[in-house]
């Protein structure tokens with residue numbers, strides 16, 4: 001929290017000093033499971049066993065804490081591993097969690113099919129509606145209010161500051177999945193949230209070459225609990241994955257600016273296209289979350305969703321026709337991706353209250369030449 005340097009400086013330098021032995025500017029990949037002790041219990045720098053701590057992971061975790069302005073960061077094998085550690089680290093069977101009604105499908109599945117069996121109840125609500133969140137809280141039982149903002153794939157916006165007050169009034173904690181916005185565009189902890197969650201697989205890693213997750217917490221007590229459960233549950237990120245994720249984090253700021261530039265061009269293009277019935281992007285003044293997004297985000301991100309005239313069949317055809325936009329799940333890499341949420345990322349919520357429209361297409365706008373992206377979409381939309 002003490003580091004007042006700019007975002008990019010923290011992303012590049014926090015968490016690591018050039019190696020005292022060799023001067024290595026980049027954290028080495030410590031491919032070791034264990035560490036020599038100088039006599040029983042004589043640990044060098046606290047390193048004992050790599051599930052508990054590994055220097056490549058320590059460097060990444062320090063940088064993650066710095067860019068989120070948090071007390072401590074923790075790196076996990078995936079975003080869902082981070083979420084499970086958080087939930088079972090902070091909640092007990094018999095308690096309750098409020099969830100977004102358009103949460104990432106895998107997050108909903110985790111709560112619905114795994115945490116519920118363990119004894120944790122959940123209520124999905126529209127997190128852009130503060131009264132609905134307040135009404136869903138069960139006093140004395142609700143432990144977490146869980147928010148994604150913007151949400152995946154409908155890009156709804158939740159007011160972090162207001163929801164932190166609602167959660168805290170009820171004795172609950174506010175958790176913000178900051179995967180879509182990234183710490184460059186939005187810092188939930190500085191707005192009052194208690195925990196920021198990431199699938200670092202996405203923008204933080206940024207190159208579609210590593211799966212990972214992270215938690216950053218705002219205070220010492222939460223740090224102690226998560227640190228204990230990270231080691232006790234063991235879903236840690238390995239040193240090779242930490243190396244790649246940390247390398248990605250260093251360029252997050254410049255990449256996000258280009259993602260936003262390109263997304264703005266794509267939104268403008270889609271909004272003027274006859275084959276598109278609706279464009280969903282928090283940067284549009286008519287987006288219902290625009291005012292809140294403008295308050296809490298630096299810019300509006302690289303994710304764009306749109307609905308296609310011609311329904312599901314045409315939405316699927318658009319996904320098949322692009323050439324630069326690659327048909328695939330995931331998001332946040334340098335390359336543009338297109339997907340059909342109903343049949344792909346959100347297939348696990350089909351038939352539930354969280355089902356997404358069948359004519360919806362989601363874009364993860366990459367950092368290629370913008371004109372090439374527009375030409376590709378024009379072709380795919382039959383222009």
Ligand SMILES: Cc1ncc(COP(=O)(O)O)c(C=O)c1O
Pocket residue numbers: 078079080081104106107148152177179180198199200201211212213330
């Ligand atoms: C917003 C969001 N949160 C969490 C996750 C889960 O992360 P992972 O796939 O790294 O387990 C995803 C994955 O797509 C996501 O989009």
